[in-house]
Amino acid sequence: MKQSTAKPYHHGDLHQEILCAASELLEDNNISSLSLRAVAKKVGVSHTAPYRHFKDKESLLAGIAALGYDELSVQLTQAVESYPDDPSKQLQEAGHRYVQLALKCPQCTQLMFGGILPCDDTYPELKASGDMAFDGLKTIIEEGQACGIFKKGDLELLALSVWSGIHGLTLLLIGGSLPDILSVPVDTRLLTTAITTNLLEGLKAN
Amino acid sequence: MKQSTAKPYHHGDLHQEILCAASELLEDNNISSLSLRAVAKKVGVSHTAPYRHFKDKESLLAGIAALGYDELSVQLTQAVESYPDDPSKQLQEAGHRYVQLALKCPQCTQLMFGGILPCDDTYPELKASGDMAFDGLKTIIEEGQACGIFKKGDLELLALSVWSGIHGLTLLLIGGSLPDILSVPVDTRLLTTAITTNLLEGLKAN
DNA sequence: TGTACATCAGTGAACGCGCGTTCACTGATGTAC
DNA sequence: TGTACATCAGTGAACGCGCGTTCACTGATGTAC
Numbered sequence: 001m002k003q004s005t006a007k008p009y010h011h012g013d014l015h016q017e018i019l020c021a022a023s024e025l026l027e028d029n030n031i032s033s034l035s036l037r038a039v040a041k042k043v044g045v046s047h048t049a050p051y052r053h054f055k056d057k058e059s060l061l062a063g064i065a066a067l068g069y070d071e072l073s074v075q076l077t078q079a080v081e082s083y084p085d086d087p088s089k090q091l092q093e094a095g096h097r098y099v100q101l102a103l104k105c106p107q108c109t110q111l112m113f114g115g116i117l118p119c120d121d122t123y124p125e126l127k128a129s130g131d132m133a134f135d136g137l138k139t140i141i142e143e144g145q146a147c148g149i150f151k152k153g154d155l156e157l158l159a160l161s162v163w164s165g166i167h168g169l170t171l172l173l174i175g176g177s178l179p180d181i182l183s184v185p186v187d188t189r190l191l192t193t194a195i196t197t198n199l200l201e202g203l204k205a206n
Numbered sequence: 207m208k209q210s211t212a213k214p215y216h217h218g219d220l221h222q223e224i225l226c227a228a229s230e231l232l233e234d235n236n237i238s239s240l241s242l243r244a245v246a247k248k249v250g251v252s253h254t255a256p257y258r259h260f261k262d263k264e265s266l267l268a269g270i271a272a273l274g275y276d277e278l279s280v281q282l283t284q285a286v287e288s289y290p291d292d293p294s295k296q297l298q299e300a301g302h303r304y305v306q307l308a309l310k311c312p313q314c315t316q317l318m319f320g321g322i323l324p325c326d327d328t329y330p331e332l333k334a335s336g337d338m339a340f341d342g343l344k345t346i347i348e349e350g351q352a353c354g355i356f357k358k359g360d361l362e363l364l365a366l367s368v369w370s371g372i373h374g375l376t377l378l379l380i381g382g383s384l385p386d387i388l389s390v391p392v393d394t395r396l397l398t399t400a401i402t403t404n405l406l407e408g409l410k411a412n
Numbered sequence: 413t414g415t416a417c418a419t420c421a422g423t424g425a426a427c428g429c430g431c432g433t434t435c436a437c438t439g440a441t442g443t444a445c
Numbered sequence: 446t447g448t449a450c451a452t453c454a455g456t457g458a459a460c461g462c463g464c465g466t467t468c469a470c471t472g473a474t475g476t477a478c
Binding site for chain 2: 420421422423424
């Protein structure tokens with residue numbers, strides 16, 4: 001993204017290609033076994049080439065995570081657009097999209113939320129992307145409050161309540177422990193609906 | 207645990223000591239930088255000694271995670287005992303204890319839920335400990351249903367709803383992203399109370 | 413009680429591995445005149 | 446238009462590192478007779 005407007009040089013847009021290859025490799029294995037060398041190999045450049053585009057390995061990881069937050073924002077926006085003027089349905093749809101996205105790229109989700117990267121201003125782009133995603137959620141709830149279907153109260157606290165519920169389910173799903181804990185087969189859609197319904201119950205205005 | 211009844215031999219109870227030292231080292235750093243060699247060094251034995259007690263590194267990690275689930279079960283039991291005959295308060299207390307425990311040992315929590323270890327029967331002790339913890343939660347909800355203050359419905363689904371909410375908050379807290387996302391300082395107790403209250407709202411009988 | 417033997421916890425050298433990072437380099441591209 | 450130079454993306458050899466695991470061993474403990 002940062003480089004995508006720059007003119008191609010030598011390789012083309014190695015910055016983007018590295019990010020893209022790294023995201024793919026990340027899902028093929030896991031965070032700790034993702035190596036700069038493997039990424040370079042996948043792209044077809046020497047294993048030192050990435051250093052022209054990323055200060056070090058952590059910078060690359062931060063770039064991947066930022067892309068993840070960006071994609072999350074896109075999904076939230078689409079959820080809102082799917083159900084204009086119906087914050088309850090928007091929230092439910094957002095929940096489904098959150099879960100689906102995480103299931104599509106579980107390792108990236110771990111990277112985003114696993115406390116692996118600093119969340120402060122070390123990587124401004126990462127922080128900005130993360131904030132934007134949370135803003136998307138807050139907007140839905142704010143809308144619901146404005147039209148009187150969600151209860152009043154601290155916006156961030158309500159948003160965090162909802163987020164926690166979905167986030168918890170999501171991580172339990174990608175953690176893979178549920179199939180061995182629950183006595184029934186895991187039906188992702190059913191579980192997500194049940195949990196968002198529960199959350200909406202606690203959110204609705206009296 | 208497995209060995210604690212065995213008579214001391216040579217070192218004493220190296221199995222336990224290794225588990226203990228590994229748990230401590232785990233919190234000092236993180237999962238991927240925990241090494242068998244460092245554990246052995248901390249205990250004061252050669253770096254191959256752990257192989258007499260654990261098949262490989264993953265087995266050791268499974269042992270640590272199992273201890274984590276056991277401690278979780280203890281906390282749930284204590285939550286129940288703190289408020290006899292009041293499942294709502296039991297649940298709230300359980301939430302607080304869940305969060306507190308995770309904050310005390312965030313890396314172990316990641317190990318337990320991060321999809322790092324197989325959840326099937328590869329490590330029976332691990333699976334048994336995990337199941338027991340989930341049973342503790344189900345028991346609280348079952349009790350609440352029995353005395354009519356929680357709504358009817360699939361027990362596991364309700365338990366999972368509650369668990370997801372608390373689990374999500376917990377992982378967001380230990381992920382460390384909240385202080386940089388929320389505009390107000392993070393008050394763990396307040397957040398936990400708000401979220402469990404919300405969850406109870408969605409759980410109560412009509 | 414004493415002795416010979418079996419068991420097995422713990423040792424230390426050695427193996428092969430992939431990793432992140434550095435460094436001096438090369439060569440393609442862009443630019444000033 | 447042509448030339449000399451500056452820039453900088455990508456190279457490849459080399460570094461030092463810590464790791465998991467294996468192996469033959471040693472020596473302390475337990476046990477059978």
